[in-house]
Amino acid sequence: MERHVAVAASDLSNATAFLAHAVRLDDAAVVRVVARADGLIALWTHTGFEVLATRAVSGSVAPRDVVCDASALHAALGSGIPGEPVDPGFSLDSAWRGALPATVGFRHIDDVPARSVIALARDGARVARDEGSAHGPATGLLDQDVLEVSTDDGAFTAAVTMRSVFALTGMGFIRDANGRAVTETSDADAVAPDEPVRIRMSAAWIRVDARYGSVYQRRHRDLAVTVL
Template identity: 55%
Template sequence: MTAPGRGISPYRASDRSDISAFVARARRADEGGVLRVHERDDARVGLWVRTGFDVLATRSVFGSVTPNDVVADAASIAASLAAGDEVLDVGTMPTIAWQGALPGVSGFVHVDDVPAREVIDLARRGAEVARDESGALGMASSLLDQNVLSATGGDVTVDVSMRAVFALTSMGFVRDAAGHEITGDSPIDAIASDEPVRVRASSAWLRLDARFGSVYRRRNVLSLNVS
């Protein structure tokens, strides 16, 4: 059971559904099931997970969380959702289970918008290469580290690696025009032609924003543990 005064309090049924979708994806992305949950200044709760691509993934919902910044257990949240708890249990993960700072909320500039269709196409072509070239240890680092997009806005140019593309699409953050999940069989033209993935950057982070969530990857460093 949730300790008194401890847990996530979503405001609406739709927020519970959004949490459920994110947690389900997060449990596949991180075998340890570790989430970072923090209360923002805009009446929203930010949910974060480390993906298997050395990329952070996040989405936000309306609600509150106590404590206002907690390392949470995805399995506990999922069980609490299934039980219909009003306040969602965040479990008892040790703080050390999440190392490193979250990206700051300021300092990002809008670089460019990329058609969501193009991002999905890149992910599909990358997946085909991965099926052909991956070995017993999984996807080759050479594929994941390959820069597949270059975005320029003003005097800022950033490269987007396959890691970021895979992270964004594997979390289900790009959907079709009706809001449905994109699968391997979904026609590309089911995604609205003007649906964007927004590329933003700070001095330390690359950020891709889709309609249903964002991913962040550190720029010019090898590990997300550096803060």
């Protein structure tokens, strides 16, 4: 069966940026490319923080669900003709761990300023440098709930961990007014004051949406699988 990934020229820079950030977080990163019902394709990757990251772009994929090496796909898209199909390389289906989150069933909990998320990432990075080791930030820091939001009636509450904050900034999903990816070392004032980060929740996942992508953390870390 033919395997290919094609990304529209208008979204090529977004796709390659996603792949570049995935590789920066994990040099052995794999990416899962899935055809969506709305005609877009979704790029998914594990971030190294036990959090999933995703971005939707215009394009096509065959078959409808492909797992491949993120570096190989980045190189193929970068050297190919924009909009034309490229070979994603060897199938790495066995390297993908777990099921993807369901596409429905998420409830909007609240929005928070993107500046607040950047400030949390900046503070977390400072603690990680002071208390981390050669293996990276301490697990206690990553598992800490650093942002808690509730619905207006208080019926639903979502707690976002530092893992999600680091993943959101590490994947470049928050950008400044000039379109540059904002990292945990950036000045929070570089982001527009009204730029939102939206938090949604399902039975199994907490979803954090920024303008340029989303991250998903499990509500219960001992939950091994979720229904597609």
